[in-house]
Amino acid sequence: MTDDKDMFICRCEEVTLREIEQAIDEGFVTVKDVKRVTRAGMGLCQGRTCSKTIARIIAQRTGRPLEDVLPKSYRFPVRPEKMLAVENEEFNDAKNS
Amino acid sequence: MTNSADVLVIGGGIIGLSCGYYLSKRGKRAFVLDKGGFADGASGACDDMILFQSKKPGINLELTFESLELYKSLLTEMEDDLGFANLGGMVLIENQQELEIMEEFVAQQRSYGLDVEVIDKREMLKKQPFLSDHIIASTYSKMDSQVDPFSVMRGFERKGALYGMKVFRRNGVVGIERLGTGDFQVATEDGNLYQAPIIVNAGGTWAGQIGTMVGANIPITPKRGQIIVTERVPPIGETNLWSAKYLVTKLRSDVVVDLNEDERTMGLSLAFSRSSGDTYLVGSTREFVGFDKNTTIGGIRAIINQTLKYLPKLRDINFIRAMAGLRPSTPDGKMLLGEHAGIEGFYTAAGHEGDGIALAPITGKLLASIVCQDQVDHRLDELSPNRFATD
Incomplete structure (x- = not known):
């Protein structure tokens, strides 16, 4: 029987709420920390789906304001990009959209 | 307090x-x-290698042997697989000059107890079928291992x-x-x-x-290494890969090695390893830019161009991330x-x-x-x- 704790928060890497809460309880209390210890947000979408949810879980569990927990930046590339894109001159555009 | x-x-x-x-x-x-x-x-912000082949006989190689044994015991101590894998590694050789230098280097490593050999093109392509045709031979060691940092x-x-x-x-x-x-x-x-x-x-x-x-x-001086991460893909060949060029320049300062612009200015050389997350970590640069740990478009472009030179079929694979770490280098x-x-x-x-x-x-x-x-x-x-x- 599964419960809410078995819900996938990060669908790309299949990381559950339970694993994320456990990491937070071990003292990993930023979105980056949680990512590096659980792989949540390390998959194909690079956290674009789950990082806000994870921030909310951290905020709730630690009692910190959500604004303090939300990630402030994303690394290039902001979405998956084919290797062959390097042949395209627009590749020089850091926005890469 | x-x-x-x-x-x-x-x-x-x-x-x-x-x-x-x-x-x-x-x-x-x-x-x-x-x-x-x-x-x-x-x-x-690094790759995941327990790499033997890059090391000259001496203290670093000796300690790597001991570290590998400790990693094996940590698997038990930590009750975790630690992302440990033993895929072996190959160093890709592109011309006769590199071949001669690598043959000599491999002989030195062997006499020091490292299980490594130079293999011909046919053997190489058996292990790595997608390599570019211009690569003439490679080394192979089954010792090279990896772990999830x-x-x-x-x-x-x-x-x-x-x-x-x-x-x-x-x-x-x-x-x-x-x-x-x-x-x-x-x-x-x-x-x-x-x-x-x-x-x-x-x-x-x-x-x-x-x-x-x-x-x-x-x-200690920061040396920036940029790396890109691919999407999850099935295994590309059996092993992890490096290019000989950087090793050769390090081993033999007396020979002139033909380097392209990126190799010369960014210290670019190939490092290609399959991570425990089934992605590939592909690098890397070696740049002296102080404590700046940003990734750069130039660096990412250089890494991709280089990767496609060695593995042309990777054109259609997505990369999902780029990262940079500052390696602590000593004189x-x-x-x-x-x-x-x-x-x-x-x-x-x-x-x-x-x-x-x-x-x-x-x-x-x-x-x-x-x-x-x-x-x-x-x-x-x-x-x-x-x-x-x-x-």
């Missing part, structure tokens, strides 16, 4: 956590102080906690004083004070700044490990450049052994920080 410990480890990367783990296992109460979050520095670091921290190790993050060290009692007092950004008779400086790229606080000269390519003469109780374990993951367990174990004053291991004399002491 003042916190007392037996040892303060400054730096919570893979080296600091390994030192903390092995010290606490030896019964020392160890606090690890880190200025950033979990794996914020070079340990979280994040799992190892979490393991050190989890198991270290059982022995009393504590990690304090987002808590950079701002000052070190010697008290009348002989103990060190360390002040951190948040206003806390920590005291202990012993400090282990595991500051990695930033170890020199910690050294300055106690008057120790630590010539002689060897780490600093040991106590500083004239600064009793101050030890450094830093300067691993690209071998931090490979050498983390052995570094922590040897450091703990030095701090606990076990019988002196004279092999380590050449790693003493005192080789850089200025008088």
